[in-house]
Amino acid sequence: MTRVQVGIVGAGPAGLLLAYLLRRAGVAAVVLEARSRAYLEQSPHRIRAGVLEWGSKEILRQAGLGERMLAQGLEHRGVYLAFDGALHRLDFPTLTEGRSIWVYGQQFVVQDMIRKHLEEGGEIRFEHEVVGLEADAEGLALVYRSAEGATGRLICDFAVGADGSHSGLRSQIPGVRVHQKHYPYAWLGILAEAPPAAEELIYASHPRGFALFSMRSPTRSRNYLQVGVEERLEDWPEERIWAELNLRLGGVARVEPGPLLEKSLTPLRSLVVEPMQHGRFFLAGDAAHVVPPTGAKGMNLALCDAVLLCRALLAYYRRGEEGPLLRYTQDALRHVWQAELFSYFMTTLLHTPDDPFENGLRLAQLRHLAESPHLQRFLAENYVGLYTSGRYAFWEEGVPA
Ligand code: FAD
Ligand code: PHB
Numbered sequence: 001m002t003r004v005q006v007g008i009v010g011a012g013p014a015g016l017l018l019a020y021l022l023r024r025a026g027v028a029a030v031v032l033e034a035r036s037r038a039y040l041e042q043s044p045h046r047i048r049a050g051v052l053e054w055g056s057k058e059i060l061r062q063a064g065l066g067e068r069m070l071a072q073g074l075e076h077r078g079v080y081l082a083f084d085g086a087l088h089r090l091d092f093p094t095l096t097e098g099r100s101i102w103v104y105g106q107q108f109v110v111q112d113m114i115r116k117h118l119e120e121g122g123e124i125r126f127e128h129e130v131v132g133l134e135a136d137a138e139g140l141a142l143v144y145r146s147a148e149g150a151t152g153r154l155i156c157d158f159a160v161g162a163d164g165s166h167s168g169l170r171s172q173i174p175g176v177r178v179h180q181k182h183y184p185y186a187w188l189g190i191l192a193e194a195p196p197a198a199e200e201l202i203y204a205s206h207p208r209g210f211a212l213f214s215m216r217s218p219t220r221s222r223n224y225l226q227v228g229v230e231e232r233l234e235d236w237p238e239e240r241i242w243a244e245l246n247l248r249l250g251g252v253a254r255v256e257p258g259p260l261l262e263k264s265l266t267p268l269r270s271l272v273v274e275p276m277q278h279g280r281f282f283l284a285g286d287a288a289h290v291v292p293p294t295g296a297k298g299m300n301l302a303l304c305d306a307v308l309l310c311r312a313l314l315a316y317y318r319r320g321e322e323g324p325l326l327r328y329t330q331d332a333l334r335h336v337w338q339a340e341l342f343s344y345f346m347t348t349l350l351h352t353p354d355d356p357f358e359n360g361l362r363l364a365q366l367r368h369l370a371e372s373p374h375l376q377r378f379l380a381e382n383y384v385g386l387y388t389s390g391r392y393a394f395w396e397e398g399v400p401a
């Protein structure tokens with residue numbers, strides 16, 4: 001049995017950033033992670049997100065976690081929409097007062113955080129699966145099972161569930177409400193040893209369905225196809241995937257096939273958990289909210305929660321203030337709902353529905369977007385991250401020191 005100030009479940013972007021920032025500020029935190037370090041850092045099942053908003057890039061840079069990102073990540077100053085056989089570029093600096101985004105894989109972000117946190121004396125217990133949360137006279141206890149099958153308890157002042165979209169811990173909040181929406185789409189994703197379709201991302205809307213052309217480096221592409229939720233990976237041999245990707249580009253660019261390093265299916269859904277806390281227990285990241293990947297917001301929200309929660313915990317430990325902790329759900333849900341709105345907007349704007357009426361509305365909006373600086377600005381400022389602009393001045397305060 002060990003006692004710490006903050007016990008964190010899950011070594012994803014949310015749990016790792018929170019643990020790292022707390023340790024740097026002198027608060028003792030331990031991370032319990034069900035998987036091994038090798039799985040988190042190397043498994044093709046953990047490739048996931050690739051886009052960092054302006055504010056997320058700043059969080060990592062200011063926290064001292066940005067060295068490799070700045071050296072190897074790709075700064076993108078725009079994005080393409082492709083439809084009706086034409087390319088439309090949105091220029092981020094023009095539309096957002098100088099901002100841009102960074103293309104840098106989530107698995108690299110996780111590797112960087114684990115390495116830095118361990119090097120600086122932080123503690124992550126890999127292969128420790130949390131199976132329960134109990135409250136007793138001493139505080140909260142996270143009950144875990146280690147790889148060897150031994151069970152143990154981590155006693156803490158505060159516990160944080162950063163255990164991802166299938167969170168087992170969210171049910172620990174009495175009366176929790178889960179607002180959820182399932183879309184009739186899934187994404188078939190590939191990572192390939194092949195040059196990207198263009199130097200910036202292409203979001204392509206085609207009568208056959210949506211396709212996204214992203215990348216991890218100038219020689220490695222990450223592409224996605226809208227497919228039905230009932231489809232199986234076996235039905236998509238490599239040649240079919242490449243042919244479909246090229247069809248959906250509608251002639252505006254081409255992808256050259258290359259060896260596949262990963263192939264996955266992800267059903268699209270939106271989910272918001274309310275409240276995100278109970279007593280001394282808090283949720284952060286995908287455990288509290290899930291967005292469809294079309295807006296590239298999931299990892300960014302996870303980092304944003306970690307900063308908010310860290311700030312609230314430091315206000316308590318340094319000054320005995322409970323207000324920021326009590327307001328955590330309210331503060332976090334403000335940016336969560338913005339990201340939910342944008343992710344829903346991008347998903348309905350770009351995916352081809354079965355219903356011809358809905359499709360007509362969608363195309364009308366897409367064509368309006370190509371003409372309207374106002375709509376382009378809405379898209380661009382959400383894409384680079386709203387909480388970095390004056391109106392949502394969350395970011396201006398910087399990372400907790
Ligand atoms: P996770 O990264 O899921 O981490 C949770 C951790 O908790 C895991 O390591 C898990 O093993 C551990 N865990 C779970 N249960 C337990 C337990 N009982 N005990 C101990 N440990 C446990 N987001 C973006 O911002 N941009 C994108 O471009 C983007 N693209 C995406 C593409 C795809 C195909 C997918 C699937 C996701 C994408 N996302 C994107 C979403 C992004 O990956 C997630 O939002 C992000 O991983 C959330 O981080 P997290 O720390 O909350 O959770
Ligand atoms: C990715 O590169 O994996 C990626 C990029 C943009 C998205 C989703 C995923 O909207």
